[in-house]
Amino acid sequence: MTHLWPLRVYYEDTDFGGIVYYANYLKYIERGRTEYVRDMGVDQVALKENDGIVFAVRRVEADYLAAGKYDDELVVETELSHATGVRMIFDQKVKRGDQVLFSATVTVVAINKAGQATRLPANIRRHSKP
Known part of the structure; x- marks a missing residue:
């Protein structure tokens, strides 16, 4: 499943030249992943409160x-390309029409309250590609 999250570039997102500031692409893809996980039916607040699990970016x-x-x-565009017991690997793109402006592969791990890697819930692992 490819998840799509639309956005508009605001003045605050740009540098002096009216170009998107490079770090904002990381914010855009973070929001895209958050909405993807929400659409999977995962309530991250409840996951933290009930199971003590949060997600942390390990690699970009x-x-x-x-x-x-x-x-x-x-x-x-966000796609969960692979999930293991403790990690999810996302392929993400920021596009203007058909043009890809930014692409990233992001590894996210599940961690517990002690900051240690912990097992992802089964409902999340099921969403990865076979």
Whole structure:
């Protein structure tokens, strides 16, 4: 399943030249992953309160391919490419129409209250590709 999350580039997202500031792409994909997990039916607040599990980014491999600009309408595409017992690997793109501006592979791990890796709930692991 590819999840789509639309956004518009606001002035606050840009640098002096009206170009999306590079770190904001990380914010965009974070929001895209959050909405993807929400659409999977996972309530992250309840997961933390009931199971003591939170998600933490372990690794990001990113490519900046083209510039987003002020007032652009963009879409964050998120796909869960793989899930193991404790980690999820997401493939994400930020696009303007058909043009890919930014792509990233993001590894997210489940951690417990002590900050140690812990097993992902089965309902999350089921959403990964076979």
